[in-house]
Amino acid sequence: SQKIEQNSEALNIQEGKTATLTCNYTNYSPAYLQWYRQDPGRGPVFLLLIRENEKEKRKERLKVTFDTTLKQSLFHITASQPADSATYLCALVDSGTYKYIFGTGTRLKVLA
Amino acid sequence: DAGVTQSPTHLIKTRGQQVTLRCSPKSGHDTVSWYQQALGQGPQFIFQYYEEEERQRGNFPDRFSGHQFPNYSSELNVNALLLGDSALYLCASSLASTVVYEQYFGPGTRLTVT
Numbered sequence: 300s301q302k303i304e305q306n307s308e309a310l311n312i313q314e315g316k317t318a319t320l321t322c323n324y325t326n327y328s329p330a331y332l333q334w335y336r337q338d339p340g341r342g343p344v345f346l347l348l349i350r351e352n353e354k355e356k357r358k359e360r361l362k363v364t365f366d367t368t369l370k371q372s373l374f375h376i377t378a379s380q381p382a383d384s385a386t387y388l389c390a391l392v393d394s395g396t397y398k399y400i401f402g403t404g405t406r407l408k409v410l411a
Numbered sequence: 412d413a414g415v416t417q418s419p420t421h422l423i424k425t426r427g428q429q430v431t432l433r434c435s436p437k438s439g440h441d442t443v444s445w446y447q448q449a450l451g452q453g454p455q456f457i458f459q460y461y462e463e464e465e466r467q468r469g470n471f472p473d474r475f476s477g478h479q480f481p482n483y484s485s486e487l488n489v490n491a492l493l494l495g496d497s498a499l500y501l502c503a504s505s506l507a508s509t510v511v512y513e514q515y516f517g518p519g520t521r522l523t524v525t
Contacts, residue, residue, distance in 0.1 A: 305453075333513075333514075335516075340499075340518075340519075340521075341518055341519070342415070342501050342503075342516030342517050342518050342519050343454065343501070343516045344516070345513045345514060345515065345516075348513065388453055388454075390453075390454075396467065397467070398456055398467055398469065399444070399454075399456055399514070400456070401446075401453030401454045401455070401456075402453050403451070403452055403453045404452075404453050
C-alpha cells in the first residue's frame with residue numbers, strides 16, 4: 300500500500316541545536332517533495348521544495364535532502380529558535396497523478 | 412496583495428445538514444484545491460478546480476462537491492453531514508502555468524458536526 304510517514308512523536312530540542320525531521324514514503328514515485336510549517340489553528344505555510352533529481356536544497360537556516368533510493372527526505376533546521384516550534388508537514392507530489400499527499404506531520408518544540 | 416481567504420472561520424452544523432464553505436485565491440492564482448484536515452492528521456486532498464472544472468479528485472464520496480467561479484473563487488459543498496466530517500477545511504491556491512507550483516493555504520474553516 301502507499302504510505303507517507305513522519306515521526307508522529309513530538310521532537311523536543313534545545314535552542315541552538317539542529318532539528319532533523321524525517322519523511323519516509325512507500326510505493327510512490329514523487330515528482331517532487333515539499334515541506335510546510337503549520338501553527339495551531341492555521342493553514343500550512345510553504346517552506347521548501349525539492350525535485351526528484353535534486354539531492355539537497357537550502358534556504359537560510361533550512362536544509363532539505365531527498366534520497367529516492369531510501370525513499371526518504373530529511374528536513375533540518377540549524378541554530379533552532381523557540382519561534383521554530385510548530386508542526387512540520389512533508390508533502391509529495393505523485394509523478395503519475397500530480398496529486399499532493401501529505402504526511403501526518405511532526406511537532407517540533409524548541410526549548411529556550 | 413491579499414492572500415488566500417476563507418469563510419466562515421468556524422461553523423457548527425447538525426448531522427444530516429448541508430454546508431457551503433468559500434475560498435478566494437491569492438491574487439493572480441487560477442487554481443484552487445480543497446483539503447480536509449482532521450485533528451492530529453495531515454491534510455487530505457479532496458479536489459482541485461481549474462478553469463471552473465474539477466481537474467482532480469481524492470478519495471472522497473460524492474457528498475463532497477465544489478464549484479469554481481469565473482473570478483477563480485471557489486466553494487466546497489458537503490451534503491448529508493456526518494460526525495466524521497468534523498475537521499479543518501483548507502483551501503489552497505496556485506498558478507497552473509508554473510511547471511512546479513507552490514500552494515498557498517488559507518487559514519481554514521473549522522467545521523463541527525454535532
